[in-house]
Amino acid sequence: MLALVAALVIAQAPDPGEGAPSPDFSACLALLQAGEREGAQACYAARAAAIDVDEREAALARELADVVSSLRLTVPDEELQVPAPLPSNLLDPGTLVSSGKAELVLWAALSGAFAAEMTAWTMLMATNGFGSNAMLVAAAILLSPVGGGLAGLAAGAGAVLALPELSAGDANVARAFLLLGIFDAITLGFSSASLGIASVGSGAPTFAAMVLVQTLAAGLGAAATLLDLPEGAGAAAISGALWGSVLTVLVANMADAFKGDARFAPLTVSLAGNLGFVAGGALASTVLPLSRAETWAVDVGGAVGLLGGAALAFGMRAPNPVLGYGTMALGCAGGMVAGGAAARFVPPLVDSLPELVAVSPLMVPAVDGSAPPVGLALGGRF
Numbered sequence: 001m002l003a004l005v006a007a008l009v010i011a012q013a014p015d016p017g018e019g020a021p022s023p024d025f026s027a028c029l030a031l032l033q034a035g036e037r038e039g040a041q042a043c044y045a046a047r048a049a050a051i052d053v054d055e056r057e058a059a060l061a062r063e064l065a066d067v068v069s070s071l072r073l074t075v076p077d078e079e080l081q082v083p084a085p086l087p088s089n090l091l092d093p094g095t096l097v098s099s100g101k102a103e104l105v106l107w108a109a110l111s112g113a114f115a116a117e118m119t120a121w122t123m124l125m126a127t128n129g130f131g132s133n134a135m136l137v138a139a140a141i142l143l144s145p146v147g148g149g150l151a152g153l154a155a156g157a158g159a160v161l162a163l164p165e166l167s168a169g170d171a172n173v174a175r176a177f178l179l180l181g182i183f184d185a186i187t188l189g190f191s192s193a194s195l196g197i198a199s200v201g202s203g204a205p206t207f208a209a210m211v212l213v214q215t216l217a218a219g220l221g222a223a224a225t226l227l228d229l230p231e232g233a234g235a236a237a238i239s240g241a242l243w244g245s246v247l248t249v250l251v252a253n254m255a256d257a258f259k260g261d262a263r264f265a266p267l268t269v270s271l272a273g274n275l276g277f278v279a280g281g282a283l284a285s286t287v288l289p290l291s292r293a294e295t296w297a298v299d300v301g302g303a304v305g306l307l308g309g310a311a312l313a314f315g316m317r318a319p320n321p322v323l324g325y326g327t328m329a330l331g332c333a334g335g336m337v338a339g340g341a342a343a344r345f346v347p348p349l350v351d352s353l354p355e356l357v358a359v360s361p362l363m364v365p366a367v368d369g370s371a372p373p374v375g376l377a378l379g380g381r382f
Helices: 002-014 026-032 038-049 054-069 095-098 101-126 128-132 134-162 170-196 204-227 232-254 265-285 292-315 321-352
Strands: 355-363 374-381
Touching: 002 374, 038 054, 095 101, 101 134, 101 170, 101 204, 170 204, 170 232, 170 265, 232 265, 232 292, 232 321, 292 321
Parallel strands: none
Antiparallel strands: 355 374
16 A cells, blocks of 8 residues: 555656646655554645645645545554464364374274273272172173273364364374383283282282373373474384384394393383383484384384394394394394385485476387387486
8 A cells, every 4th residue: 555655646746847846745655654644644634735835736635645544554453363274174084094183093992992901900800800700700801991992982082073273293192102001001011920020819009000001101192292293203202112122122132131031021121112212202303303104114114124134044044143133133223224214315316307208119220221229218307
């Protein structure tokens, strides 16, 4: 609008060559640019009423005063607020899968089923099998995971539907902590059994501790959603826990650490998994951002490298654990690096290749009269 007013001044100003005085509206225009609408209107009105101006300049000043009076240079604060975007279709399958929310609902159901089963076993151990009532024991063992799974499913679906602002990063990190809770609960049970802490008749505290560990992990997952972590942080944390545990077992077997006494093997796996979980999530959130697709490539590369290392170790009949398990560990680590590098660098490399625009048969005449070479001609755009 300011540009329109300025153009109007220039277009309607009298030609200096005609002998009429050139109207000086610089003061009025300065007030207008400063947002002083009333001051600019008064300035133009005063210019129109001045006795030392001709009728043409006065008419121009009156017209500009009318234009300025219709301007709105101040906007209410509420109009400056950006309207909140409308939530996308929360029930769209593609959106649920791509954002990780579908996996969050699934793992919430599995976590609920596992926690309910461990709770049932806690009660069975504490009450000596419900007084040896076989019907109650069977009902508790068979029906508790169903009820817990339905409760977890309802909780996960309710969170997804009630919180449309839940981002993909939040959904992935919450899912990762649910998976970590199940992992920690299982390794805690094996650790207690291997160390002789839990037994068939006195396992109630262990099962209760398993439920507590899983509940704490779920709470940490809910709290982690407040950190606004990137999308790949949760997936990278899961990959770190998986391969941290696998590589720790391979390295420990290289040194025959569990050969004489395997009581601490479950505890070692648990610690390695948790450290890998934290390292993977922190790495993807800070110095090396990873997308979910890149973490999948790391997982596939690690699996292929592990299988390749195992095949090589068995094929060459490794003479000692260092060569055998070491080959598997190197194959696993190399596969992870190769998978991540392929996911990171291959797509840009493919995109940089020339665009294929034409393919046609090609026959080049032979100079010496022999059979002409035949092939394909490719036309590309660089």
